[in-house]
Amino acid sequence: MGKWLTAKHAAEQVRAEVAKEAAHWRAEGIVPKVAVLLVEGDPASAYYAETKRKIAGKLGIEFECRTMPPDAREEQLLDIVKAWSRDASVHGIMLELPLPGHISASDVAAAIDPLKDVDGVTPANKLAVMTGEPGLYPATPQSCIRLLQAYGYTLEGKNVTLVGRGQTVGLPLFHMLQREQATVTVCHSRTIDLKRHVERADIVIAAVGHAGLITADMLRPASVVVDAGINEREDGSITGDVSPEAFEAAEAVSPVPGGVGTLTTALLFENAMKAIRLQTQAAKKETIL
Numbered sequence: 001m002g003k004w005l006t007a008k009h010a011a012e013q014v015r016a017e018v019a020k021e022a023a024h025w026r027a028e029g030i031v032p033k034v035a036v037l038l039v040e041g042d043p044a045s046a047y048y049a050e051t052k053r054k055i056a057g058k059l060g061i062e063f064e065c066r067t068m069p070p071d072a073r074e075e076q077l078l079d080i081v082k083a084w085s086r087d088a089s090v091h092g093i094m095l096e097l098p099l100p101g102h103i104s105a106s107d108v109a110a111a112i113d114p115l116k117d118v119d120g121v122t123p124a125n126k127l128a129v130m131t132g133e134p135g136l137y138p139a140t141p142q143s144c145i146r147l148l149q150a151y152g153y154t155l156e157g158k159n160v161t162l163v164g165r166g167q168t169v170g171l172p173l174f175h176m177l178q179r180e181q182a183t184v185t186v187c188h189s190r191t192i193d194l195k196r197h198v199e200r201a202d203i204v205i206a207a208v209g210h211a212g213l214i215t216a217d218m219l220r221p222a223s224v225v226v227d228a229g230i231n232e233r234e235d236g237s238i239t240g241d242v243s244p245e246a247f248e249a250a251e252a253v254s255p256v257p258g259g260v261g262t263l264t265t266a267l268l269f270e271n272a273m274k275a276i277r278l279q280t281q282a283a284k285k286e287t288i289l
């Protein structure tokens, strides 16, 4: 019989710290502000942007969402992101992905000032994740690790099977898990016999986008499972990559919703506070020079 690794408590703790730091910056005369670029056409993206607006309001963080039509040109998006990157009143910039197919998400991401890149999508921050240099790391991979830590699960020496090697979650998480001293097996769409790799892991992290991919028969009573997948059902509700029966078969499973995603949103704002610290330090350095 498993237990749920819910993120409510951990997310509340992160949000409380963020609210405290946001109040500190306001007292210093800096009004924290996050800006989100949304291209219409993906209902899930619009929902996520709205969720961020609500949370920002509760944390004392200003929020701007610029909504563009589905046929917006790449140059228009680049102009917006470049303007925010130059604007000292904007401290964090996020892109709601996916962007329409005629726009290169990586080109738009590359135009974000790395010091304002709160979701770690710029080349500089991607490199930082790989090398372990300081930087703004993507929120969802951080969330997977922090959720485990919140329940006392350590990673050092553990066999972790990571299912998915996508740019947003799996790939950065692979580097971060190794730095936590885990032994990491990465599975993907060409992996032969997924069950064999999942079943021998102490910790399984699913980041695919395929509902029910991780089934109960792949797990052992000692398996700990983090589900980062988000899949939309026909009725509009969301579900993860782990099948509902897996809960009974494993020691612990993170729920969807209420798990990785909940903590991810809080960590985006934690990154926004870190971004202000980095920008303030950079501004001080410039003054000295």
Ligand code: NAP
Pocket (backbone or CB within 6 Å): 140, 163, 164, 165, 166, 167, 168, 169, 170, 187, 188, 189, 190, 191, 194, 207, 208, 209, 210, 213, 228, 229, 230, 231, 260, 261, 262, 264, 265
């Ligand atoms: P992605 O870029 O589409 O990558 C998906 C990965 O899954 C790829 O590496 C793919 O393999 C692998 N895959 C596909 N089918 C597979 C199969 N049958 N068996 C094993 N691996 C398979 O996705 P992403 O952007 O990294 O996102 C992954 C999931 O996380 C999605 O569900 C997304 O919605 C979710 N997500 C959650 C949050 C959150 O806050 N909770 C945030 C962002 C994303 P190949 O490399 O071989 O193609």
